[in-house]
Amino acid sequence: MSTQTRPGTGLNRLSLKLRNNWLSILILLVVVAAVAVMVPSFFQPSNMLNVGRQSAIVGIIAVGMTFVILTGGIDLSVGSILALSGVTTAMLINNGLIVPLAIIAGILVGVAAGIVNGIGVAVLKVQPFIMTLATMVAIQGLSLRFTDGGPKQFSNREPFFNFIGSGSFLGIPGPFIVFLLIAIAGILVLRYLAFGRYIYAIGGSMEAARLSGVRTTRTIVLAYSISGLCAGLAGVMTAARLGVGDPTAGSLSNLDAITAVVIGGTSLMGGIGGAVGTVFGAILLAILSNVMNLLGISPFDQQIVKGAVIVIAVLVAAKATVRRFKERRTDAPKAATSQHATIMVAPASESTPRHDEHPSTLVERTPFN
Numbered sequence: 473m474s475t476q477t478r479p480g481t482g483l484n485r486l487s488l489k490l491r492n493n494w495l496s497i498l499i500l501l502v503v504v505a506a507v508a509v510m511v512p513s514f515f516q517p518s519n520m521l522n523v524g525r526q527s528a529i530v531g532i533i534a535v536g537m538t539f540v541i542l543t544g545g546i547d548l549s550v551g552s553i554l555a556l557s558g559v560t561t562a563m564l565i566n567n568g569l570i571v572p573l574a575i576i577a578g579i580l581v582g583v584a585a586g587i588v589n590g591i592g593v594a595v596l597k598v599q600p601f602i603m604t605l606a607t608m609v610a611i612q613g614l615s616l617r618f619t620d621g622g623p624k625q626f627s628n629r630e631p632f633f634n635f636i637g638s639g640s641f642l643g644i645p646g647p648f649i650v651f652l653l654i655a656i657a658g659i660l661v662l663r664y665l666a667f668g669r670y671i672y673a674i675g676g677s678m679e680a681a682r683l684s685g686v687r688t689t690r691t692i693v694l695a696y697s698i699s700g701l702c703a704g705l706a707g708v709m710t711a712a713r714l715g716v717g718d719p720t721a722g723s724l725s726n727l728d729a730i731t732a733v734v735i736g737g738t739s740l741m742g743g744i745g746g747a748v749g750t751v752f753g754a755i756l757l758a759i760l761s762n763v764m765n766l767l768g769i770s771p772f773d774q775q776i777v778k779g780a781v782i783v784i785a786v787l788v789a790a791k792a793t794v795r796r797f798k799e800r801r802t803d804a805p806k807a808a809t810s811q812h813a814t815i816m817v818a819p820a821s822e823s824t825p826r827h828d829e830h831p832s833t834l835v836e837r838t839p840f841n
Contacts, residue, residue, distance in 0.1 A: 499735065500756045507759065511766050514759075521645055523755070523762050528647035529554075529706045531754035533725055534732035535658040536702025538750045539695040541733050542662075542675045544742030545593060545600035547696065550703040550729055552611035553585045554722035557707030559615050562624040562717025571630035575708050582704015583697050585611060590693030608726070615719035623716040637712025647709055651754075654702065658747035671695060675742025731782045732757055757781070 507514050514520075533550050540547045561578035565571060585607060592603035628634065639646040662668035670691045673681035682688050706725070711717050736753035738745025760781065764774045 500752050500759070503756060503759060507763055511763055514763060514766060519762065519766075521640075521643065521648075523758050524648035524651075525645040526762060527755045527758035528645070528651040529710060529722075530725060530728045530732060530757060531651045531751060532654050532702050532706045532709070533699075534729040534736075534750045534754050535654050535747055536699035537729045537733050538658065538736075538738055538745065538747050539662075539671060540600070540699045541730075541738050541740060542671050542742055542745060543692055543695050544675050544678070545692070545695070546604065546730070546740070547586075547589060547699045548601065548604040548726050549585060549589060549608040549611060550699060550706075551722035551725040552608045552615065553582045553700055553703035554707035554710060554725055555615045555719050556585070556611050556618075557582045557704040558711035558714075558721055559618055559624060559707075559717035559719055561708050561711050562626045563618065565626045565628060566624065571628060571633050575633065578708040578711070579701060579704040582700040582702070582707065584700070586697040586700020586703075587693060589700065590696030593696065594689040594692035612719070619717065619719045621719065623714075623718045625716045626711075628712070628715070633712050636709045637714075647713070650705070650709065654705070655747055655751045658750075662746050667691065667694065672743055675739075675744070677743075727782060728757060728778075731778075735781075 533554070537547055537550065557578040560581045561574045564574040564577055569577070589600075589604050589607055592598045592607075593600050596603075631639075635641070635646040636650055637647070641649060662671065670681065670686045670688075673684065673686055674688055674691060678688060703722075703725075707722065710721050714721070732753035733745070733750050734740065734753070735756060736745065736749025736751070738749060757778075760777070761774065764777065769777075
């Protein structure tokens with residue numbers, strides 16, 4: 473049995489990175505160049521640190537969202553999870569629970585919500601959009617119920633809690649450091665762990681992944697759990713920064729996170745993208761928001777601009793999805809005719825595994841960042 477490689481594998485991988493994974497970096501460089509001309513004050517050290525702080529919350533949520541979108545799903549409930557986790561943390565601190573346990577409880581609330589989403593999608597077979605929309609509404613109701621519709625203040629003198637909210641280390645904002653740590657963890661998981669390969673395999677083809685031995689149900693539940701964990705952590709950090717548990721916090725975090733993921737090159741169809749692009753997508757959104765503040769643009773007009781960015785990001789993702797679907801339809805007949813004759817080692821730019829592959833071989837087929 474012979475093993476062959478298709479010609480142009482290296483070129484295909486480079487082309488895919490330029491089209492998808494590194495598109496956000498290119499956009500970021502263009503925006504920074506334009507900002508350098510229009511708003512020179514943007515590059516003051518204090519403002520740059522502020523941008524890092526602004527990107528942290530959305531960035532953390534977006535890293536978790538990347539896992540879900542890579543499976544072909546979506547999570548609209550992250551904003552509500554953020555609010556509920558913050559409210560839970562604030563109420564537990566007010567009731568005398570020590571701060572470290574309150575932080576853990578707030579994060580676990582997010583994990584529990586993610587598990588509910590994952591079970592609904594993977595076990596009950598509810599469409600991700602509908603399932604997470606339902607949990608978004610329900611969780612938002614819980615937050616408002618627990619707080620009677622108003623924010624819950626709390627007192628805190630815990631150094632670590634202050635650090636993840638508004639502190640700093642060597643001049644670097646604490647929230648941004650947490651964001652970088654979460655991003656590094658996400659990148660490593662998607663690149664080097666079997667779980668990451670399974671995420672890409674499910675996004676490429678659910679049925680092919682299942683026939684290859686991937687435990688699709690467990691993997692999808694874990695993906696939504698990670699999204700809930702990141703949203704819960706973001707909620708705890710938001711409560712630490714504000715000093716209150718706000719049931720209305722994070723109302724647009726889900727849209728911002730999805731936009732960061734899509735700008736970062738992750739396909740809404742699943743199977744293509746990664747956490748590296750998501751990081752730059754989150755930073756790009758923070759830069760846009762910061763620049764508009766420096767230019768004195770009204771908050772209402774900023775919402776219009778953000779809406780336009782979301783539309784553009786979705787249009788770009790839609791074109792990539794259509795192109796990928798056409799490539800699948802073109803490659804399917806070729807794969808069917810050559811399946812019994814020769815085993816072809818596909819380039820890394822193709823993420824859909826064959827039915828006869830073992831999950832351990834999927835690492836060579838996934839389009840990592």
